[in-house]
Amino acid sequence: MDSSLTGPPPDTPEIPARSRKSPRRLAAGAVALGALLLTGCQLPTFGAYKGATTQARSTFHLWQGFFIAGIVVGGITLLLILWAVFRYRRRSDEMPVQTQYHTLTEITYTVVPILIVLGLFVATVLVENKVTAVEPDPATSLHVYAFQWGWEFEYPNGVKVIGQTTDAPTMVIPTGQTVRIYLRSYDVLHGFYVPEFNFSRYASPGYWTSFDFNVLHDGVYRGQCTQLCGLYHSLMFFNVRSVSPSAYATWLRVTGAYQRAHPNSIGQLPADLHANQNGTVPSYSGNSGNSGNSGSGNTGNTGGALYGD
Amino acid sequence: MTDVIAPPVETHEPTELHLPPEVPGDGHEPDHGGHEAHGPTGILKWLTSTDHKVIGLSYMITSIVIFYLSGITALILRLQLTSPHSSLLSFGQYNALFTMHGSLMLYLFAGPFAFGGLANYIVPLQIGAPDMAFPRLNALSYWLYLTGSITMLMTIFVAGGAAQFGWVAYAPLSSATSSPGAGPDLWIMALALTGFSAIFTGVNLCGTIFYLRAPGMTMFRMPIFTWNMLVTGILILIAFPVLTAALIMLFADRHFGTHIYTAVGCHLVNGLPMRSCGSPLLWQNLFWFFGHPEVYILALPFFGIVTEVLPVFSKKPVFGYKGMVFATMAIAALSTGVWAHHMFTTGAVLLPFFSFLSLLIAVPTGIKFFNWIGTMWHGQLQFTTPMLFCLGFLFAFLMGGVTGIMLASPPIDFATHDTYFVVAHFHQVLFGTAVFAGFGGVYYWYPKMFGRMLRESLGKWHFWLMFIGFWITFMPQYVVGLLGMPRRVASYPSNLGWQSYNIVSTVGAFIIAASFAFLLVNFVVSWRKPIPAGDNPWDAQTLEWATTSPPPHHNFTHLPPIRSERPTWDYNHPDALTVPHGKGAHNGHANGSGNGSGNGRVKETV
Numbered sequence: 033m034d035s036s037l038t039g040p041p042p043d044t045p046e047i048p049a050r051s052r053k054s055p056r057r058l059a060a061g062a063v064a065l066g067a068l069l070l071t072g073c074q075l076p077t078f079g080a081y082k083g084a085t086t087q088a089r090s091t092f093h094l095w096q097g098f099f100i101a102g103i104v105v106g107g108i109t110l111l112l113i114l115w116a117v118f119r120y121r122r123r124s125d126e127m128p129v130q131t132q133y134h135t136l137t138e139i140t141y142t143v144v145p146i147l148i149v150l151g152l153f154v155a156t157v158l159v160e161n162k163v164t165a166v167e168p169d170p171a172t173s174l175h176v177y178a179f180q181w182g183w184e185f186e187y188p189n190g191v192k193v194i195g196q197t198t199d200a201p202t203m204v205i206p207t208g209q210t211v212r213i214y215l216r217s218y219d220v221l222h223g224f225y226v227p228e229f230n231f232s233r234y235a236s237p238g239y240w241t242s243f244d245f246n247v248l249h250d251g252v253y254r255g256q257c258t259q260l261c262g263l264y265h266s267l268m269f270f271n272v273r274s275v276s277p278s279a280y281a282t283w284l285r286v287t288g289a290y291q292r293a294h295p296n297s298i299g300q301l302p303a304d305l306h307a308n309q310n311g312t313v314p315s316y317s318g319n320s321g322n323s324g325n326s327g328s329g330n331t332g333n334t335g336g337a338l339y340g341d
Numbered sequence: 342m343t344d345v346i347a348p349p350v351e352t353h354e355p356t357e358l359h360l361p362p363e364v365p366g367d368g369h370e371p372d373h374g375g376h377e378a379h380g381p382t383g384i385l386k387w388l389t390s391t392d393h394k395v396i397g398l399s400y401m402i403t404s405i406v407i408f409y410l411s412g413i414t415a416l417i418l419r420l421q422l423t424s425p426h427s428s429l430l431s432f433g434q435y436n437a438l439f440t441m442h443g444s445l446m447l448y449l450f451a452g453p454f455a456f457g458g459l460a461n462y463i464v465p466l467q468i469g470a471p472d473m474a475f476p477r478l479n480a481l482s483y484w485l486y487l488t489g490s491i492t493m494l495m496t497i498f499v500a501g502g503a504a505q506f507g508w509v510a511y512a513p514l515s516s517a518t519s520s521p522g523a524g525p526d527l528w529i530m531a532l533a534l535t536g537f538s539a540i541f542t543g544v545n546l547c548g549t550i551f552y553l554r555a556p557g558m559t560m561f562r563m564p565i566f567t568w569n570m571l572v573t574g575i576l577i578l579i580a581f582p583v584l585t586a587a588l589i590m591l592f593a594d595r596h597f598g599t600h601i602y603t604a605v606g607c608h609l610v611n612g613l614p615m616r617s618c619g620s621p622l623l624w625q626n627l628f629w630f631f632g633h634p635e636v637y638i639l640a641l642p643f644f645g646i647v648t649e650v651l652p653v654f655s656k657k658p659v660f661g662y663k664g665m666v667f668a669t670m671a672i673a674a675l676s677t678g679v680w681a682h683h684m685f686t687t688g689a690v691l692l693p694f695f696s697f698l699s700l701l702i703a704v705p706t707g708i709k710f711f712n713w714i715g716t717m718w719h720g721q722l723q724f725t726t727p728m729l730f731c732l733g734f735l736f737a738f739l740m741g742g743v744t745g746i747m748l749a750s751p752p753i754d755f756a757t758h759d760t761y762f763v764v765a766h767f768h769q770v771l772f773g774t775a776v777f778a779g780f781g782g783v784y785y786w787y788p789k790m791f792g793r794m795l796r797e798s799l800g801k802w803h804f805w806l807m808f809i810g811f812w813i814t815f816m817p818q819y820v821v822g823l824l825g826m827p828r829r830v831a832s833y834p835s836n837l838g839w840q841s842y843n844i845v846s847t848v849g850a851f852i853i854a855a856s857f858a859f860l861l862v863n864f865v866v867s868w869r870k871p872i873p874a875g876d877n878p879w880d881a882q883t884l885e886w887a888t889t890s891p892p893p894h895h896n897f898t899h900l901p902p903i904r905s906e907r908p909t910w911d912y913n914h915p916d917a918l919t920v921p922h923g924k925g926a927h928n929g930h931a932n933g934s935g936n937g938s939g940n941g942r943v944k945e946t947v
Contacts (some may be wrong), residue, residue, distance in 0.1 A: 079823040080756065091752040098753060102743040109710060113735050116717035120655070121724065127917045128720050132658045141711040142664075145704045153697050156750040160692055163752045180519075215688075220514040221621060223686065223759050227825025230756035234687045236621055237513060238604030241688035254837075258759035258827040260507045262514060263432050266830035 075100075081228045084253055084274075085245040087163045088230035094159040095230075101152060163231070166244050171209035172280075178215075178222035178235035178257065181264035184299065189288045194299025200269035201299075203255075206280035207247050214242045223258030226272055232258050247274040391476035392894060396483045397462030398790065401783075403487055404454035409857065410494070411445035414438050416854055419847040425835035435831035436505035437524075441497070443508030444528065447639070448535055449490050451775035455642035456577065457486060457542050459782050460570040462790065464546065466885035467567045469555025469903065471895040474548035475541075482541040489534030496524045496531070504528040507829060509632070510591070512602030512624035517595040526595065529588050536585045543577030546570050555884075557903030561666070564883045564906060565659055568666050569645030572673045573638050579677060580634035587627035594619070622689055629680035637676040639771060641669060643778035644709060647731045650785050651713055652907075653881045654728040655720030658919045661712040662906060668705035668712075675702045685751045686758045692751045699749035706742060710735070725879070726800030730781030733808050737773030741766055744819070759829075762822030765815045772811060780860065788874030791867070792890040799863040806856035813849030817842035882907035 078099040083092040175186040182196025185203045195201030205211045215224055217235040225232035233241055247253075257268035275283070291297060381389055387399065418439055421427045430438065461479065465472055473479045496503040501522030506514045510528070513519060550571045554563070563571075593599040600619040652659050659665060675698055681690040682699040713735060722728070744766040747753050757763060780803075787795050821842040826833060833839050877886040887909045888897050901912040905919055 079820055081823075081825075088756075091756050094750065094752050095747070095756065098747045098750060102747065106739055106743040109714075109739055110736070112711075112714045113717075113732075113739070116714055116720075117722065117732060120717055120720050120722050122721040124721070126721070127914070128655070128657050130658055130917055130919045131719065132660060132662060132919050134660075134715070137711075137715065138661050138664050138708075142704065142708055145707040149700045149703055152746070152750065153693075153700055156696055156700075156752065157693050159752045160696070160750075163755065164692070220519050221511050223827070225759070225825070225827065227756075230752075232686050232755055232758050236604075236687065236689075238618060238621055239689065243688070254825075256825070256827055260436070260511070260514065260829045262505070262519060263436065265436070266432060266832045269834075 081230055083230050084226075084228040084249065084251065085231075085247050087245050088228065089248070090159045090162045091230040094155060097155055098152065101148065105148065164243065166212065166242060167210045170212035170244060171277075172206060173212035173214065174203065174205070175214045176203075176216070176224060176235065177218055178224065178261075178268075179218040180220065180262050181257070181268045183268070183270045187284060187288075189284060191284060191287045191291055192299045193301065195270070197264050197267040197269075200271060202252075202271040202273050204273050204275060204280060204283050205247060206277040207250050207274045209277055210244050210246050212242060212244050214240050216240050220261050221259045222261045222268065224255065225258040226253050226255040228253045229272075234259055247272075250274050250276065391472070391480045393461050393465050393473045393476065393479060394790070394892065396479050397458050397460075399483050400453055400461055400486065401458035403483075403490060404450045404458055405783075407445050407490060408450045408454070411442050411450060412854060412857065414442040414445070416850055418442060419843075419850040421831060422833075422843045423840075423847045425840055426832045430831065432831045433502065433505060436507075436829070437497070437503040439829060440504050440507050440528075441493075444493060444504075444532075446771070446775075447508055447635070448532060449486075449493060451639045451771065451779070452539060452635070453486050453535070454775070454779060455639065456539070456546065456570065456573055457482065459646070459779075459786070460546060460566075460573070460642060461542070463786060463885055464567050464570050465549060465553065466789075466888065466892060466896055467564045467883050468550065468553065468558050469884050469897060469900050470549060470553035471897070472553075473545045474553055475545050478541050479545050482538045482545070485534050485538035485541070489531045489538065492527050492534060493531035496527045499523040499527065509628060510624075511628075512591070512594075512621045513604065515591060515595075515624075516603055526592070529592050529595075533585055533588050536581045536588070539577050539581045540585075543574040543581070546574030547578070550574070555897075555900055555903060557908075558884075561663065562903060562906045562908075564645075565648035565662070565665050565669075566642075566645035566883075569641040569648070569669055572669050573641045576634045576638050576641070576673050576676065580631045580638065583627055584631035584635075587624065587631065590627075591624070622684075622687060625684050625687065626680070629683045630677075632683065633680040634673075634676045636770075637672055640774045641672065643734070643774035643782070644669070646778045646782035646785070647713060647734055648709075648716075649881075649883065650727045650731040650781055651716045653785075653879050654723045654725055655717045656723075656880070657716055657720045658882070658905075658907060658910075659712065660715030660718070661708070664708055665712050668708040671705040672702060675705070682749060682754070685754045696749055696751050700746060703742070703746050703749075710739070710742075725784075726795065726797055726804060727781045727785035727879075729801065729804045729808075730777050730784060733804060733811075734773050734777035734781065736808075737769050737777055737811060741769030741771075741773055745770065757822060759827055760822040761818040761826045761828055764828045765818035765822060768818070769811075769815050772815070776807070777811075783860075785879070786885075787867075788878050789885055789890045789892070792874050793867050793871040794874050794878060795863045795867050796872075799859050799866065803856050803859035803863065806859070807853055810849045810852030810854075810856060814846050814853060815849070817845045817849075821846075877909065877913070880910075880913065882910035884908055887912065 075096050078096060080092055080095045083089040173188060177184040183201050185193040185201060193201045215233055215235045217237045219237060222235040223232050224235050229245055233243060251274055253272045255270045255272055257265060287301065387395060421429045421435055502524050504520065504525040506520050515525060550567060590601045594601050594603055602621055602624045603619045604621050648659055648665060679695055679699045681695040684690050685692060748766060784795055784800055821839050824839060826839050874890050876890055887901050901908045905911055911918055
């Protein structure tokens with residue numbers, strides 16, 4: 033059901049990737065047999081995105097491990113409840129034995145959950161360290177500003193892409209390279225969320241937050257604000273378009289030249305530079321999202337006022 | 342003597358109950374203060390009473406009214422989401438409505454219903470006390486709560502409308518700049534009022550449980566419901582003052598020009614941060630330092646209800662009583678150290694610490710689960726309406742708990758934070774506790790409160806419709822959350838395949854709503870054609886079932902001897918006392934107290 037909805041088809045089989053992940057084996061080792069019985073050779077996605085970045089893949093594998101652990105532990109508990117409900121339904125007026133304690137059982141169901149939790153915690157920390165790791169020297173870095181209700185992407189050479197609500201901006205990044213995002217908000221809290229990156233981070237006023245990702249394949253990935261930010265929170269979309277490093281360099285150079293030649297156009301790109309050209313990118317209310325007339329003047333003014341140069 | 346405590350009865354057949362002669366069965370309003378010779382009656386009694394039973398009922402009725410109102414808001418929200426770009430509500434109306442839904446449910450229904458309503462009514466009865474420790478403070482609690490509730494509801498009528506910043510009121514969205522108007526101010530006022538009401542109730546619960554227990558009612562003979570309410574009371578005293586303080590600072594930010602939570606402007610002075618600017622993160626830290634204990638303030642009372650109901654309808658004692666108590670304490674202790682798991686995606690909290698403590702809560706919660714299962718094990722289960730509701734709680738809370746463990750892992754939280762996955766998770770947890778277990782408690786204690794039974798058939802309609810509707814409503818939300826649908830959106834893109842899940846979810850919500858019509862009908866039927874309940878229609882175990890239904894003004898004229906945590910059971914079943922710790926699978930004398938079966942029937946006069 034979900035595999036068709038979870039992004040680009042995976043070329044890589046899951047099993048080798050999985051066996052590299054010691055954390056997942058820790059979490060799922062005890063239950064691998066059950067999982068195989070359930071699923072054949074390849075683990076299902078359990079509804080989640082496989083992940084379009086290396087970090088997202090790690091998260092995805094952790095998700096699989098947690099899901100299997102959840103199925104096993106939850107399933108056993110469920111079976112125990114169902115057994116009690118069906119087996120011990122009232123059959124006679126006989127008084128049950130009034131047992132109140134059974135020390136060994138109680139110790140067992142205290143110690144075993146502690147061990148499971150320790151396993152889950154180790155797996156969590158290992159993956160979390162990968163997901164939150166920042167490289168000392170990222171290939172490219174962007175400053176992302178969120179505002180009510182849109183996004184501004186600022187590139188190292190001064191290129192700015194700004195868009196809001198019905199005109200979602202697109203962030204162009206190089207595939208296969210480390211991209212550093214410095215994230216911040218101009219006004220209230222926002223949430224920078226790309227579902228296929230399996231990642232979200234608050235954009236907050238008052239402090240910078242940063243994270244890295246390495247996109248695996250060229251493509252367009254939709255993003256959206258997840259943290260309630262006021263009236264048009266529902267419409268705060270953006271896209272991430274990942275292209276080859278050379279195409280990225282070209283786009284950056286051409287766009288930079290255009291913006292230097294048109295200093296009043298800050299944040300607004302003509303149709304041929306507007307990166308949002310992929311028909312699969314959703315946009316609000318049927319707008320194809322790549323309309324060339326993207327200029328609600330407010331957007332430019334917002335950027336201009338804050339960056340007046 | 343034997344007429345005070347009814348013998349065990351057949352379930353499903355309330356008409357065959359043993360009827361003590363003093364129980365009114367003539368359709369007149371039951372006399373709540375049956376043994377109260379003086380004092381006002383009628384509406385004046387309700388307005389002036391300091392009786393914990395009257396106040397508890399006032400609390401419960403008020404909070405159930407709020408529950409129904411809040412349920413209606415949920416239905417409107419769900420209707421909006423049946424189509425991607427619905428014109429039913431504007432964005433602003435939608436934001437106001439989900440703010441109202443969350444605020445009503447969390448601040449004004451679940452908590453007050455549990456610790457103001459049920460606990461107020463039941464705890465003194467369970468420990469053999471004549472009233473709460475501070476009856477006037479108790480009355481003040483209720484009136485503050487009612488005032489706060491009305492204030493909250495009235496915000497929809499002020500200019501600018503009700504608050505639109507969600508029940509968490511994250512700064513700086515809740516600032517005067519982003520959320521101007523009287524609606525947010527009144528929202529703050531409403532919470533301050535109900536916050537004080539909760540604090541006073543917490544004081545009262547702790548005072549009552551520590552000081553007003555009947556002779557023989559040692560701490561480790563208290564019913565688990567009372568234990569949980571004691572721990573809840575302590576958690577209230579830890580958490581609610583923090584909320585009140587945070588709200589006062591928010592109010593100062595909005596009106597007195599302080600910049601405690603405001604960072605707007607920090608980065609605008611020549612592009613450099615100003616040195617003195619506030620911190621929006623502070624609000625989140627303070628709010629969740631209240632908010633996560635609050636989650637357990639909303640859960641522990643309902644765990645207590647389940648722990649009362651399951652033993653009664655399994656005809657067994659609570660399995661692992663002491664483990665249950667220590668698990669409750671462990672949950673409470675851990676709950677004060679996990680607040681930042683709501684803030685994993687801020688990038689500003691220590692992930693492993695909060696992740697570990699959050700995962701660790703699964704251990705005492707798991708102990709409770711296995712204790713509940715152990716209670717049913719080898720029992721004689723009777724599937725009365727309260728029992729069904731508590732079993733429904735087990736299934737719902739199991740699902741909500743498993744997804745909660747997933748969310749305690751920061752990478753998974755990064756992927757699902759603020760999506761419908763989280764919405765589904767916390768609704769399953771809170772619906773499981775406050776609604777399944779909460780209304781299980783209503784069905785369970787209604788006979789004690791009003792001296793009349795609710796109809797089992799209507800109750801079972803209520804349960805099964807709600808149970809089915811529950812899964813239809815919330816399971817699709819997990820899926821659509823994993824697909825990336827954020828919470829609190831009034832519209833969503835139409836080309837992402839989210840609509841069908843939302844339609845299914847809405848259908849489920851209306852099934853739940855339909856189920857609650859049966860509860861109202863049940864109330865009306867029980868009022869029009871009462872089936873007298875007797876003192877102990879469920880053959881229950883704890884002290885509240887040893888007095889009349891409804892109890893007299895000071896609760897007890899006589900008390901059975903209290904020699905275990907289930908004195909009423911011991912009195913009624915002297916040949917089926919709790920098997921002593923260890924093995925010994927034979928029925929024997931309990932706890933070395935030395936009371937023979939004959940001795941157990943001697944009542945002690947208060």
